[in-house]
Amino acid sequence: MSDLTTDPYRTSLRTAADWGLVAIALPTLAALALPVGVRNGAVLGWFGGTMAPLFLIGVVLAVVAGASAPKRVWGAWAELAGVALAWLLPLHLLNEGLDLSAGWGLWLFLAAATLLLWRVMGVLAGVPGWTRSVIVPGLFGLGLLVGWEVLVRGFQVPAILLPPPSRIAAALAANAPVLWDDFRQTVLTSVLRGYVMGCGAGFLVAILADRVPFLARGLLPLGNLASAIPVVGIAPIMVMWFGFDWQSKAAVIVVMTFFPMLINTLAGLGNSERIQLDLMRSYAAGYGSTLVKLRLPNALPFLFNGLKINSTLALIGAIVAEFFGTPVVGMGFRISTEVARMNLDIVWATIAVAALTGSGLYGALALLERVTTAWHPSMRGR
Amino acid sequence: MTFPNPLDVREATASRQGSDRAAPSAKSPVVVEARKLSLVYPTADKPVTALSEVDLTIARGDFVSLIGPSGCGKTTLLRVIADLERPTSGQIAIEGMTPEQARLKRLYGYVFQAPALYPWRTVERNVMLPLEIMGIARAERQARAREQLERVGLSGFERKFPWQLSGGMQQRVSIARALALQPDLLLMDEPFGALDEITRDHLNLHLTQLWRATGKTCVFVTHSIAEAVFLSTRIVVMSPRPGRILDVIDCNSLPRERTLDIRESPEFAAIAHRVREGLKEGHSYDD
Ligand SMILES: Nc1ncnc2c1ncn2[C@@H]1O[C@H](COP(=O)(O)OP(=O)(O)OP(=O)(O)O)[C@@H](O)[C@H]1O
Ligand SMILES: [Mg+2]
Numbered sequence: 001m002s003d004l005t006t007d008p009y010r011t012s013l014r015t016a017a018d019w020g021l022v023a024i025a026l027p028t029l030a031a032l033a034l035p036v037g038v039r040n041g042a043v044l045g046w047f048g049g050t051m052a053p054l055f056l057i058g059v060v061l062a063v064v065a066g067a068s069a070p071k072r073v074w075g076a077w078a079e080l081a082g083v084a085l086a087w088l089l090p091l092h093l094l095n096e097g098l099d100l101s102a103g104w105g106l107w108l109f110l111a112a113a114t115l116l117l118w119r120v121m122g123v124l125a126g127v128p129g130w131t132r133s134v135i136v137p138g139l140f141g142l143g144l145l146v147g148w149e150v151l152v153r154g155f156q157v158p159a160i161l162l163p164p165p166s167r168i169a170a171a172l173a174a175n176a177p178v179l180w181d182d183f184r185q186t187v188l189t190s191v192l193r194g195y196v197m198g199c200g201a202g203f204l205v206a207i208l209a210d211r212v213p214f215l216a217r218g219l220l221p222l223g224n225l226a227s228a229i230p231v232v233g234i235a236p237i238m239v240m241w242f243g244f245d246w247q248s249k250a251a252v253i254v255v256m257t258f259f260p261m262l263i264n265t266l267a268g269l270g271n272s273e274r275i276q277l278d279l280m281r282s283y284a285a286g287y288g289s290t291l292v293k294l295r296l297p298n299a300l301p302f303l304f305n306g307l308k309i310n311s312t313l314a315l316i317g318a319i320v321a322e323f324f325g326t327p328v329v330g331m332g333f334r335i336s337t338e339v340a341r342m343n344l345d346i347v348w349a350t351i352a353v354a355a356l357t358g359s360g361l362y363g364a365l366a367l368l369e370r371v372t373t374a375w376h377p378s379m380r381g382r
Numbered sequence: 383m384t385f386p387n388p389l390d391v392r393e394a395t396a397s398r399q400g401s402d403r404a405a406p407s408a409k410s411p412v413v414v415e416a417r418k419l420s421l422v423y424p425t426a427d428k429p430v431t432a433l434s435e436v437d438l439t440i441a442r443g444d445f446v447s448l449i450g451p452s453g454c455g456k457t458t459l460l461r462v463i464a465d466l467e468r469p470t471s472g473q474i475a476i477e478g479m480t481p482e483q484a485r486l487k488r489l490y491g492y493v494f495q496a497p498a499l500y501p502w503r504t505v506e507r508n509v510m511l512p513l514e515i516m517g518i519a520r521a522e523r524q525a526r527a528r529e530q531l532e533r534v535g536l537s538g539f540e541r542k543f544p545w546q547l548s549g550g551m552q553q554r555v556s557i558a559r560a561l562a563l564q565p566d567l568l569l570m571d572e573p574f575g576a577l578d579e580i581t582r583d584h585l586n587l588h589l590t591q592l593w594r595a596t597g598k599t600c601v602f603v604t605h606s607i608a609e610a611v612f613l614s615t616r617i618v619v620m621s622p623r624p625g626r627i628l629d630v631i632d633c634n635s636l637p638r639e640r641t642l643d644i645r646e647s648p649e650f651a652a653i654a655h656r657v658r659e660g661l662k663e664g665h666s667y668d669d
Contacts, residue, residue: 273498275494275496275498276498276500278461278466278492278494278498279492279494279498280515281465281466281485282464282466282485282490282491282492283488283511283512283515283516283563284485284486284487284488284515285515289514289515293500293511293514293515294500297500297502373502375501375502375543375545376501377501377545380545
């Protein structure tokens with residue numbers, strides 16, 4: 001994208017022709033010769049009475065605008081508009097009642113549009129700030145959703161195997177009250193309590209083990225043992241011990257999160273350099289002030305590592321544990337009962353809630369980490 | 383880079399606090415006393431004798447430089463004085479106490495070979511760290527930190543983080559941090575090693591002014607003969623394998639008040655020559 005500045009007269013072959021665009025244009029031209037779909041048994045081409053030509057013209061205009069934009073980034077935004085338009089075409093054709101499964105011209109065209117998106121993302125990923133950290137991942141996720149929607153509907157995948165995202169969203173909206181109750185039971189009650197107890201206990205025992213070396217030596221091998229225990233093994237036992245309600249789920253989560261937190265905290269506490277410790281010693285600092293003023297700050301990246309791993313473990317633990325007994329509410333309960341009733345839309349909606357919750361927790365922790373460890377070499381300048 | 387006029391600093395220091403000045407009458411004249419001090423590091427292959435039968439007496443108000451080739455045990459000797467390392471044999475006393483007692487009484491300030499700043503603290507809070515540990519009130523902590531940062535020419539950098547500073551600036555912060563403790567004994571391990579010549583001259587001038595104004599006892603490790611002669615009242619020449627003292631050179635032929643031009647004097651040249659001869663002797667032992 002610095003071609004313009006280094007070569008103002010566009011003399012080199014590289015700038016005279018945009019070979020990337022040529023490589024994208026060739027399959028597009030080939031696609032024009034192939035059909036876009038089938039209506040009532042009749043094969044339709046690009047100019048078979050749909051609005052496909054308008055989309056085509058729009059995309060070409062966007063690409064031309066992109067290629068002649070004075071700044072490469074502006075060009076990328078124009079090309080992005082073209083990509084969006086290209087991916088709207090199959091939705092239009094579906095609305096027209098076409099069967100797209102044999103529309104190879106359309107699919108080739110969409111493949112070319114995806115290549116164009118690749119180029120756009122390459123440019124946008126180089127723009128610092130919000131564009132790189134929020135817009136690029138957001139576009140990536142959106143692209144996956146749109147691709148999923150178009151492919152599932154275009155090839156008429158049965159909804160029982162994989163519903164399109166729009167259908168999952170509709171199920172989410174339709175079942176919102178039930179899903180909210182499940183969320184409250186599983187996340188706000190079981191996961192949060194279990195997570196706080198498990199991580200807190202792991203942290204406190206790590207501090208104790210740091211003072212009492214034999215504890216560390218005895219506990220670390222146990223940690224490997226515990227991480228090898230499958231959730232499905234401990235969950236029924238915990239339900240027997242602690243009953244159907246949140247206590248048993250919290251217990252499963254404590255078992256799952258305790259050792260990762262312990263191990264990460266111990267590793268973090270051992271992370272201070274000798275010279276930093278010598279400095280504290282030269283001030284005649286006691287154990288407590290060395291811990292608070294030196295070793296814990298140094299351990300922060302490790303602590304966050306443990307907390308982030310545990311946020312996903314806790315969610316998985318709670319959902320799986322609910323398979324083995326729960327009051328008639330909860331995300332795991334919902335999945336297990338609705339699968340049995342072949343009510344898959346609500347299952348997918350629950351999965352979506354779980355996925356959003358997991359990434360929300362993880363994201364919040366990552367944000368907190370960025371704020372509290374901005375000094376760490378891995379975070380500087382980001 | 384600007385430095386405050388050293389003379390202003392000296393006056394400020396002299397008038398600031400009576401307690402900062404040494405009171406020789408009340409304390410013993412000997413600050414560090416080492417007798418037949420030896421230290422052997424037990425390493426995996428074969429033990430390393432870092433110090434062998436070192437005898438050294440440092441009087442109150444002395445400025446002693448340790449000079450010698452890399453690996454001759456300068457840092458080790460300083461660490462033994464600071465109770466960061468236990469000698470294998472021999473005796474050492476700091477102000478008549480064991481090094482541990484001296485450390486617990488926070489009698490010394492130590493400037494390490496590397497800055498050893500904490501990256502999560504701003505420059506100012508790094509300088510305030512020892513004062514926090516000593517439990518000094520917040521206002522006084524801040525005042526002392528500001529004062530010492532000004533002394534090393536870093537006013538205006540209080541809110542920066544160490545990794546936003548150059549290596550030489552970081553080392554100056556670590557000097558300010560040691561000075562903020564206001565110790566009677568200042569142990570410095572190549573504090574100016576990372577600095578350019580001009581900054582080094584400035585800080586050397588500063589250090590000698592500070593030393594004269596406060597009557598602190600200084601033990602200073604360096605690789606530079608000129609720096610050692612300029613600053614010291616006595617120069618200890620060391621030699622490696624095993625680490626030992628080859629020569630102790632008195633610099634009493636130089637005036638106690640040092641200015642940069644004494645470096646041109648014949649006395650200066652004579653002492654520098656003797657130091658160089660001593661260092662050569664240590665090296666020839668190797669061949
Ligand atoms: N922690 C340690 N374990 C084992 N050997 C060590 C240790 N620290 C220092 N040594 C050895 O002791 C000897 C003296 O080391 P020391 O650090 O005192 O040297 P130095 O004079 O300060 O050198 P330099 O000028 O390079 O800083 C060296 O041979 C070194 O290898
Ligand atoms: Mg050294």
